[in-house]
Amino acid sequence: MSDKIEAVKKLFTSKSSRVETNKGDTYYQDLFAKCEARLNEMRAQTPANRLDFSELLEENGIDRREFMKWASATTAMLMLPPMFTPLVADAAVMMNRAPVIWLELQDCAGNSEALLRADGPKIDEIVLDIISLEYHETLQAAAGFQAEKQLDEAMETFKGKYLLFVEGSIPMGMNGQYGTIGAAGETFHDHLMRCSENAAAIVAVGACATFGGIPAASPNPTGAVGVMNVVKNKPIINIPACPANPANMVGVILHYLLTGQIPELDSLLRPKFAFGYRIHDNCERRAHFDAGEYVEEWGDKGAQNNFCLYKMGCKGPMTFNNCSIVRYNEGINWPIGVGRGCIGCSEPDFWDKYAYERPMADAKIKAPTGGVEKTVDEFGLGMLTAVGIGIGIHAAASAVAGKREKSGESHE
């Protein structure tokens, strides 16, 4: 038994992400030159709005040091070496060269709300000054035909250049009629196809737009799917989670500005800089996991001592996301911090696989077979099987210790 525990521990503590954080000097020098060229090109372009970023910083009482601090944190988040910091700062200054059109489909507006809580550059600067947000139903002044016209004009003016952010899933059932928009009653599907046609790239934000999210949860009454299931032949970046972390939204825009390319993605089209490692790898309760100290029931001594939440259904070990590092609402807290555990919201089908109050032992999830890529994805596969083993071990260990086997299921 102790051998097995050791094996599981090793697995859980191994370098999980396989995101190459150091690709060697040549690689970065190359990339640096590319980014410089790209930024020079951007500089020469007429921005969507002609605002002087440095002036705005000054007006907002943000000094250069503060700004550079932010730039270096962002550089690290994008998994770039420190030498990129000045480039990231330059790219931020040119955020207004990336027109953004934001669509809401089968959504709850959670991601728009999250965007409003974005940190880093203050949100009013993001909305009003930096990003050129051309269309956003939850925020824009215009309604009805004026709104539709606003959208058409933006798509025409920035043809081939705008980033199309999509929030919410696409209902495919009943010929798409579970969701319509505009006076003509265009279906969400047709609306998305029309708006994506001339987009430079599509950024799907939130669990719904990426993998179908809650509307797609069993039995998926409306036939909801994510953007990548309907839009083909376009670069798509998925930023899953429920809601997506605003830090990752800003990160993707910055990366695009900086490199002119979409970031390195995993097989689920998630940027590796954000989804390259598991919650569990950087969890603040990790030491307790390793020590076998668990919360056994809500509010017990373990809970009061911040023990590991694995037995209360934490899905951190099988969830790829960076919220254990960036957290939420300017780092104030996050689900594990608040003692509830991770529900795996950045993974496909998490509503049916992970989002429940019991550990994986009860889940009977089959490991996926075939077509699985290397690196992050390969590890994902490893985890699913390994966790099965791990749970067995812990369950056995608790049984030995005279505790109940399955948390939440039986109470004596």
Next chain:
Amino acid sequence: MSKHIVVDPITRIEGHLRIEAVIDENNTIVDAYSASTMFRGIETILQGRDPRDCGLLAMRICGVCTGTHYQRSIEAVEDAFKITIPKNARIVRNLIQGALYVHDHLVHFYHLHALDFVDVVSALSADPAKTAAEARKWAAVAGESPFIDGEGEFKAIQDRVAKFVKQGRLGIFGNGYWGNAHYKLTPEQNLIGVAHYLQALEIQRDLAKMQAIFGGKNPHPQSIVVGGVTCVQDIQNPARIAQFKSLLLAGRKFVKEAYLPDVYMAGTMYAGEATDSKATFTELMAGKGVGGTGGGLLNYMSYGDFRLDDTGFYKSGLLFPSGIVYGGDISKVADVDQAKIAEDVTHSWYKGDKPLHPYEGQTIPEYTGLDKREDGIAYLKTKEKYSWIKSPIYNDTRVEVGPLARMVVGVARKDKRITKYVTEFLQRGNLPIAVLFSTVGRTAARAIETSLMSDVMIEWVDELAANAAAGDLKTWTDFNFDEVSMSTKGMGLAEAPRGSLGHWVSIADGKVVNYQAVVPSTWNAAPRDYKGRMGAYEASLIGTKVANPEQPLEIIRTIHSFDPCIACAVHVVDTKGKELAVYKVDTSCSI
């Protein structure tokens, strides 16, 4: 000849809403239809799941009042399991919920509603010195000093907006109804509005942090579980509680020094509309006639909310009392009996032939589509089904829910605290009580409530701190799941920022058998019912005069006053006449 206006999308709301209105030759709205155009089926998705997991899923009904759905869902299960939660859990839930009220109302007023009152373009011609004086004047009405009153600060904001406008692309401010004759603020007042709009963007980020402290994140908090809450470490850490309190105090300062004065300002400038009802005050009070512009149904319901003691559900004292006031007559108030709630689907895209109580409720889609027209507009088939929202009925009447309903019911119940806040507001603003029964009144009630909430929460934070300091760290009540989940049902009935919210759950063999949520926007945004009676949005639009049909500013102003949140409610509109001239709203005001 009447004209038919279609507004879709209604922006600056949560969800997908469409309004169709018919106006007569005097540009007065004579008919209106409200429809939601998106369906997700979350109630169906909840069937068959473990009741302990419902909260996480039900919360996603809405990304705005997300914590409220979360709590209602958990409470429905706790009610079914007959669990009473510990003191810490009650207070923490109140704080998470209260933080949402303050945050949500503020965002609603400034970012979703203010542009219906504030003409951004007009702010460009304001005199910054006069603006500062104006800001002092309205703050004085509220008995406060202004949040900002420096001429320089207003000048800087004006310059910033001017620069933005000059470079030609307005982004989210593009194509607004700027310059419309029904904008009533002076350039200086508009500049105050714009300044606070921008400041509120920043403040709201801090307010959201309050919810994250005990909820883990915002939106979609994660710390509430059946039986209590999980955030023990945040409760036992005095620094955490202090952090919450300091965020609250900062938010409260903005509420008192900016939000309230701005509502006095808008309320006074738009008071004509609030009191333009032909009915006399006595008639109004007797339930005869309609209120001012946007008054609507005048029947107000509140389930009540915020438990003030630790007795079980529906027995504890409440911050907002429950009750129903009919016809705006605050001399009487009836008790709410949840058995009298039913949902009708005559005009909704669902199967069904009679109103059903939520325990019996069904959600079986039956989409019959829009009418096809050749002019590029597809109209709602208003004689038939025309919305994804059902029509809730209480005791066979249509009612309005929301902050206004809470304040009206509170006053009718003679609740000391609510009456004090409402009367003080009206007295300070020198406004008659009749202004409440209108679009402007709905907006004012929300501000009054925010002010009350930001005061009362300070008491709650102190109560939590004292309780934890006394060594009480209990956050969860144990229960035997196998026993309590065999065959039972329960409900979570309380208030969301937008109004009365109920979740009803039936459970058998540890699984959800039926689940129905009747949400605030269902009450308000619902289509006609089986008797052809209007929902609150529809009724509130009738009689409104539209200055320029190409810019339906008055329509969105009234609709926004309800703070629509449609993802959870889902529906919209149709026309009645056959010979309607189609009036496509397509002139944009370019600046």
